Amino acid sequence: MDSFGCIVVGSGNAGSCAAFAAAEAGCDKVLIVDVCPPEWVGGNGYFTAGAFRTVHGGLHDLLPIVNNVSAEQAGSIDMDPYSLHDFLGDIMRLGNGKPDPALAHALVASSRDTIGWLADKVGLPFMFSFHRQAYNVNGRQRFWGGMVLCTEDGGKGLIAAHQRALAKAKVQVWFNCRAVEITMKNGAVSGLVVEKEGKKMHLATRAVVLAAGGFESNPQLREKHLGAGWERAILRGTPYNQGDGFKLAAAVGARQTGDWAGCHSTCWDANAPAEGQRDLTNQFTKSGYPLGIMINSAGQRFVDEGEDFRNYTYAKFGRAILKQPGGYVFQVWDSKVIGSLRVEEYGDGIVEKIFADRIEDLADKLVAKGLKEKEGFVETVKQFNEAVKSYQAENVHCTWNPAIKDRMSTTDLAMPKSNWALTIDQPPFMAVKVACGVTFTFGGLEIDPETAGVISEKTSKMIPGLFCTGEMVGLFHGNYPGGSGLTCGAVFGRKAGQAAAKAAKIA
Known part of the structure; x- marks a missing residue:
């Protein structure tokens, strides 16, 4: 029987952090197993923008770890500090007070130190996210929404860096290898049964880290837990997150927690x-x-597009889109802002863009794309424009500024736009059709905040030798602050790996 000091289930950001941390802590023979083939390495982390949210003291706190800012450029950047109070407050606010406070605090309190570890030890190539989190305002780059860091080349660069670090740490990775059973002896983890090349193998270990992702890739489980209609959502990332990790955990009595009816869902092509x-x-x-x-297809607005900064609303608006007739809607702009849309999301060849010089003509073109009420569409744009003009006439000192909550609103409407409201009246007009993209599910396992040890349903104590990180941690409820997912995986992955290394040394 092959024996390993620690076995991690899952090759994404969270699992990679756990494996590296275990090896760094002196654990002998660290193994990652993943059901996916090698060309699908990295789980959902590969499909992200590589964004990490962290506590920080402002520009000069983070300058030493980024690679895309010269001394001259630094002088033209505006970046407010993001405190522990800010980060924790965002998690609890967006989760309507439901996230476990101790778990959330552990994430936030360890975030900055973990970012430093990722940069210095793991070798993640961090950069300031000018393309996603800053606007040029009067010649200065103004960051907004708390989150400022991403990895070079997004998720692709993130996973490539992890693979380099794991190879250097001599961590083994087995692909096409399904974990099917956690074995126990005297109430503690004793091994992991895997299926590789059609054969079952029992691997001895005292420490298993579950980092296998949620159940977002499984339409049947989405429908069961999230509700009717979710089987139709478009999967943003890996098709291999089928919920297998939860089956492993349930079989050994792990306690479930978190928002099993919730998920990260966003506007998706x-x-x-x-x-x-x-x-x-x-x-x-x-x-x-x-x-x-x-x-929507009925010609009506259905959300407050300016309710908050984008990275505080994007993870929940997919759900709102899925509830609309047909499960799709149209995003609409005029020429005043089209040039400010991200090229990586709205560039030629990336998305089908529908243009017209009159709103009426745009509506006519959208009928072929699924618009059912073109008169309603035209009337909605007309009423929106009138509300914008009315507000601007009464608030002449307000100035449109996408880098702050500028209060440029449409308060006369039943569904207001609370910020960044501009008339849509300058041709050409552009629309794109979007649906709901599901990223990861929020239901998870209860863990100890300091060790990431999995809690037993029966004893309310940690199951010796079993740890959990990443999407399988049940922290978020309903919504979450953008960039918290990768940070969560890294923070609790590091904790899990360190604790697993200690468990592996127990005689």
Whole structure:
């Protein structure tokens, strides 16, 4: 029987952090197993923009770890500090007070140190996210929404860096290898049964880290837990997150927690493939709605596009889209802002863009794309424009500024746009069709905040030798602050790996 000090289930960001941390802590023979083939390495992390949210003290705190800012450029950047109070407050606010406070605090309190570890030890190539989190305002780059860091080349660069670090740490990775059973002896983990090349193998170990992702890739489980209609959502990332990790955990009595009816869902290209596409990854995201409006097939707006900064609303608006007739909507802008849309999301060849010089003509073209009420569409744009003009007439000192909550609103409407409201009246007009893209599910396992040890349903104590990180941790409820997912996986992955290394040394 092969024996390993620690076995990690899952090759994504969270699992990679756990494996590296275990090896760094002196654990002998660390193994990662993943059901996917090698060309699908990296789980959902590969499909992200590589965004990490962290506590920080402002520009000069983070300058030493980024690679895309010269001394001259630094002088033209505006970046407010993001405190522990800010980060924790965002998690609890967006989760309507439901996230476990101790778990959330552990994530936030360890975030900055973990970012430093990722940069210095793991070798992640961090950069400031100018293309996603900053606007040029009067010649200065103004960051907004708390999150400022990403990895070079997004998720692709993230996973490539992890693979280099794991190879250097001599961590083994077995692909096409399904974990099928955690074995126990005297109430503690004793091994992991895997199926590789059609054969079952029992691997001895005292420490298993579950980092196998949620159940978002499984339409049947989505329908069961999230509700009717979710089987139709487009999968943003890997097709291999089928919920297998939860089966492993349930079989040994792990306690479930978190929001099993919730998930990260966002505006996604309606023409995107049914599962993640590894060459375009995150480019199917369509997050330009704060600069325009979204209208459903019945010709009506249905969300406040300016409710908050994009990275505080994008993870929940997919759910709102899925509830609309047909499960799709149209994002609409005029020429004043089209040039401000992200090229990686709205560039030529990335998305089908519908143009017209009159709103009436745009509506006519959208009928072929699924618009059912073109008169309603035209009337909605007209009423929106009138509300914008009315507000501007009464608030002449307000100035449109996408880098702050500028309060440029449409308060006369039943569904207001609270910020960044501009008239849609300058041709050409552009629309794109978007649907709901599901990223990861929020239901998970209860863990100890300091060790990431999995809690037993029966004893309410940690199951010796079993740890959990990443999407399988039940922290978020309903919504979450953008960039928290990768940070969560890294923070609790590091904790899990360190604790697993200690467990492996117990005689």
